Amino acid sequence: MLISNAYAQAAGATDPTGGLMGILPLILMFVVLWFLMIRPQMKRAKEHKSMVEALSKGDEVVTQGGIAGRIAELGDNFLHIEVAPNTNVLVQKQAIATVLPKGTLKSL
Numbered sequence: 001m002l003i004s005n006a007y008a009q010a011a012g013a014t015d016p017t018g019g020l021m022g023i024l025p026l027i028l029m030f031v032v033l034w035f036l037m038i039r040p041q042m043k044r045a046k047e048h049k050s051m052v053e054a055l056s057k058g059d060e061v062v063t064q065g066g067i068a069g070r071i072a073e074l075g076d077n078f079l080h081i082e083v084a085p086n087t088n089v090l091v092q093k094q095a096i097a098t099v100l101p102k103g104t105l106k107s108l
Contacts, residue, residue, distance in 0.1 A: 052093050055079065060100040063091055068105060 055061070055071060061081065062068045069081035072088055079096075080088040 051099060052096060055093065055096065055099070060102065060105050061096050062098050062100060063095045064097045065095070067091075068100070070105060 055074065057071050057074055059071045060068070061071060063081070067081065067083060067089060069083040069089065071079055072082040073080040078090055078092055080090055082088050
């Protein structure tokens with residue numbers, strides 16, 4: 001025939017630490033990734049959430065888009081920011097990047 005017969009060969013001796021040593025680099029990479037990326041991001045998100053919950057009327061804020069103003073009205077998900085006299089902008093609460101110290105915006 002044209003196809004030769006294939007016979008099973010005896011398995012070679014296996015290394016007892018082969019499985020652990022193969023997965024150890026993956027575990028090490030996950031630990032490094034956790035401490036360098038995931039953990040700081042979770043901490044930053046927690047701080048931002050507490051900042052957004054502490055917003056009140058009259059706070060001076062800067063949005064993620066760079067708009068600075070004073071909070072005129074506060075709702076559940078949205079707030080009105082006064083950017084100039086008689087000029088309000090409606091933004092989501094999550095769009096607030098920072099809260100400025102009182103008196104930072106003198107022109108309003």
